[in-house]
Amino acid sequence: MTNTTENSTDSSSTTERRSNFIRNIIDDDLANGVNSEVVTRFPPEPNGFLHIGHAKSICLNFGIAEDYANAGGRCNMRFDDTNPAKESSEFVSAIQNDVKWLGFKWSGEVKSSSGYFDQLHEFAVELINKGKAYVCSLDGDQMREYRGTLTSPGKNSPDRERSIEENLDLFARMRAGEFGDGELSLRAKIDMSSPNIKMRDPVIYRIRKMSHHETGDKWCIYPMYDFTQCLSDAIEGVTYSLCTMEFEDNRPLYDWVLDNVTLPGPTRPRQIEFARLNLNYTLTSKRKLKRLIDDQVVDNWDDPRMPTISGLRRRGYTPSAIRQFCENVGVTKADGVVDVAMLTHAIRADLEETAPRAMCVLRPLKLVITNYPEGQVEELASPTHPAHEHMGVRTLPFSREVYIEQDDFMEDAPKKFFRLAPGKEVRLRNAYIIRCDEVIKDDAGNIVELRCTYDADTLGKNPEGRKVKGVVHWVSAEHALDCEVRLYDQLFLAENPDTEDYMQHLNPESLVVLNNCKAEPSLAHTLPEQRFQFERLGYFCTDRYDSTAEKPVFNRTVALRDTWAKIQKKG
């Protein structure tokens, strides 16, 4: 017997990780003894919420740490909080929640650049002592002028040859608060004629008389990114410092700092860049996302239309779908734009397997089954998932009056319309086959009710001699649970909304609220963030904030694929 079972189980819960160029580098380093440990870090700036682009970085960094566990793999959570003007503790906790929710665990305590301010200051003094840094008095405009351009070299600051003693004194007085914002700065003494502009004596410390959310008023000078990142990595023993491509030019500076300072430990971190995630029909610029909030286009950072982790969460996305999506996208250095269809595919694939089925009528149309006994109620046992028996059954009360979807009836139906029409038959999902006998309209000509008859011999079986193709979802009128459903759709109509006029590309129907929806009674005790498939409609989740026992609120995560809509579009 050579029968194997390797393909027989569903592996939706385990994310199989592919290799990529970074993992190849790590493998080589491990094989060649360049490193014996694999330590990464996720270093967000707490100046906004994490978005889907960050998810890629999170999955990369934490994923590597998990997979290299036998090489001491770990990933630090570090807030890169060197700019008190933009950062706040509100974001610190939101970011931690998002990372945890995605299912990752960081190594040890949460860390922050501000936690290293004392050490960073000492490194700066060391650089001054070595004649590798100087206090400069150029203001912003002068600094730019002295820096040169892309094609012409810069020129030396008049303060470049200041003595070590004077630099030490000035730097101490900067720290003591003797100067105002921007009056003085500390610069690395590298090369004003470098073709790499990042190397033209970059500022490494600036004066910012502002209290910091972590360090309060202890400091009025703050280190710059390029000085902070590499040293924080070194302090933490990070071996692989992964960042996005735009920092490629910063890498020589990253290395320069490490080369010119007495490293705090044996680890020499290495920066490796990868391409950031771009998604079509999606905005991932923090500045522009913030404006959507400020302009009240959306409610907040966690509005279900936002591409933030917490927005996706409230929309009903699962952590595993997001992780799988990042896995499918891959990690390379080539910049591109990923189709959001890959994201929606990931959540559909996950929920198809895991979401319990339920029925909910969004736009109800009353239907009376004239040959069904008045007052009779049947409890129909229906599978929670058609393909997974182990998920059990729920009961659906069936009675004389039910609601069906307005869209599922057409008075003058085209041939291909497999739903209800006068004289035609359709299956009520999990129940009987019915035939439409009569259409009742109000004075204005609106269809207000359908009169039908049912075939009592079609419960759990197909009738003989005829085929009924259409299946329609329904809810017993008497037992229906009133609820609110929020239909979310893409926020932007333009494939690339990341332009100056992005506000012009908003989808006016990114949110449609339906207040007269009828759900099957089993949904009465739904819990926040429970996910369902409303059969034939899509995947929905109970809103984690607004849903109550009296008035459940469901958010549409994503619609089911709709071939009928496609056929209609074709005409």
Next chain:
RNA sequence: UGGGGUGUGGCCAAGUGGUUAAGGCACCGGUUUUUGGUAUCGGCACUCGGAGGUUCGAAUCCUCCCACCCCAGCCA
């Protein structure tokens, strides 16, 4: 006109001198189906940004060219 990167089907992406150029998404068509869902089967790059060259053999090596992205914050 400086420097740093990247170019494989509509979109991601494997591929590291010898494979019929993986796979996923999207799309198109068939089958199954009490979700027009799912599942399943089939189709979808004589060609790897372009042109030369090396080689018995090139997406993979060399040369030149082209396109796109990033860098001139005391932001990260």
